[in-house]
Amino acid sequence: MKIGEIFAGTPAEKAATATIATLSNRSTLSKKSQNELSQAKQLRSGLTRRRLIASGVGGGLAVSTAALIASGALRMLNPDHETPGESTYSFYLNAYEEVVQGDEEAERMLDFFKQKRRKGYLRGDQIIADEKGEKGDFYTVIVDLNNKKAMDSMKGFAQFKQKDTPPSLMLKPARLDKKWAGVLLAHESVHVYQWLNGIEQSRPNGFLEGEVDAYDLEFRLLDKITNNKLKQVLREQATQIEKGKIRGRLSSEDMKRLSELLPPIKSPEEYSLALPALTIAFNFAVAELQYQSPIEIKKAKIDYIEGVFSGKFPIIPA
Numbered sequence: 001m002k003i004g005e006i007f008a009g010t011p012a013e014k015a016a017t018a019t020i021a022t023l024s025n026r027s028t029l030s031k032k033s034q035n036e037l038s039q040a041k042q043l044r045s046g047l048t049r050r051r052l053i054a055s056g057v058g059g060g061l062a063v064s065t066a067a068l069i070a071s072g073a074l075r076m077l078n079p080d081h082e083t084p085g086e087s088t089y090s091f092y093l094n095a096y097e098e099v100v101q102g103d104e105e106a107e108r109m110l111d112f113f114k115q116k117r118r119k120g121y122l123r124g125d126q127i128i129a130d131e132k133g134e135k136g137d138f139y140t141v142i143v144d145l146n147n148k149k150a151m152d153s154m155k156g157f158a159q160f161k162q163k164d165t166p167p168s169l170m171l172k173p174a175r176l177d178k179k180w181a182g183v184l185l186a187h188e189s190v191h192v193y194q195w196l197n198g199i200e201q202s203r204p205n206g207f208l209e210g211e212v213d214a215y216d217l218e219f220r221l222l223d224k225i226t227n228n229k230l231k232q233v234l235r236e237q238a239t240q241i242e243k244g245k246i247r248g249r250l251s252s253e254d255m256k257r258l259s260e261l262l263p264p265i266k267s268p269e270e271y272s273l274a275l276p277a278l279t280i281a282f283n284f285a286v287a288e289l290q291y292q293s294p295i296e297i298k299k300a301k302i303d304y305i306e307g308v309f310s311g312k313f314p315i316i317p318a
C-alpha cells in the first residue's frame, strides 16, 4: 500500500466506496448488485487500523479464534453462555474503568464511550444496531462469536470501523491481562470520540492524528499503572537514539526492565499486543526527547505512525 492510499484508499477501495454509496440507497437490488455490494463492503471493511498495525508486526503473532476456543479462553471470558458477546464487552469495559481512575481526560472518554454505545450484531456483512439511537450519534459494539468469519477476519482484538453504518467497534475475546485490555479499549474510545464528534473528519490528517492521540492516551494510562516508571525507562533508552533517527527498537535489557513493571505476559495474544505497543511507546518517547514544541513532537509522531502504517518500515525494526 502506498502512503497516499492510507488516506484516499487504493483505486479498488475507492471503487468499492462508490459502489456502496450507489447501491446502498436503492430500495431493491438485483442478485448481481447484491453480490457487488457485499464484495465492496468486504473490501472496505478490511481497511482498519488494527489490521494495518498487525500487518506491520508480521504474521507470526496472529492467533486464530480456533486456537482460542481450543485453549478454553472463550469459556474463561464468557461464563455467561446466553450472551457471550455481552460478557466479553463487560470484561473490556471493566478493565477500562479500572485503568482510567484519576485521569480526567480518560474519564471523559469513558463516559462518552458508555453513553454512545449500542448493542449490535452482524447479519451477513450488515451491521444491525439492537438498540435505538439517533443517526450519527452512536456506535455499536459487536462481539459476534457465532460469526467465525467475522471474528477470524480480525487481526487484533479491537477494531473501530468508522465508515460502517452505524460505526462499529468489534471486540474479540482474548486472554489479556485486565491492564492491557483496559488501555486497549481506552485507545479505541479515542477513535469513537473523535469520529462521533466530527474531529477526525475535520482535521487534514485526521486518521493519523487520531492514532497519535489514541496512543498518547494509551501510553499515559500504562505509565500511570506502572507508577510513572514506564516513561522513565523509555526516556532513558531514548537518549541512545541519534538525533533525527526517530525509529528505534527497545534493547532486550530495556524490554526486560519494562516487563518487570507490567503484568507478566501470559499468552501469545498479549505478546502480540504488548510488543508493538511498547515499541511505539518507545518511539514516541524519542520524539518527545528530540523535539521541543508540542507541534514538532506531534509531527514527528505522525510521521512515525505513517511510516509504520504504510509499511515503509516494520514496527519492530530488525
Ligand SMILES: [Zn+2]
Pocket (backbone or CB within 6 Å): 049, 050, 187, 188, 191, 210, 211, 214
Ligand atoms: Zn487506533
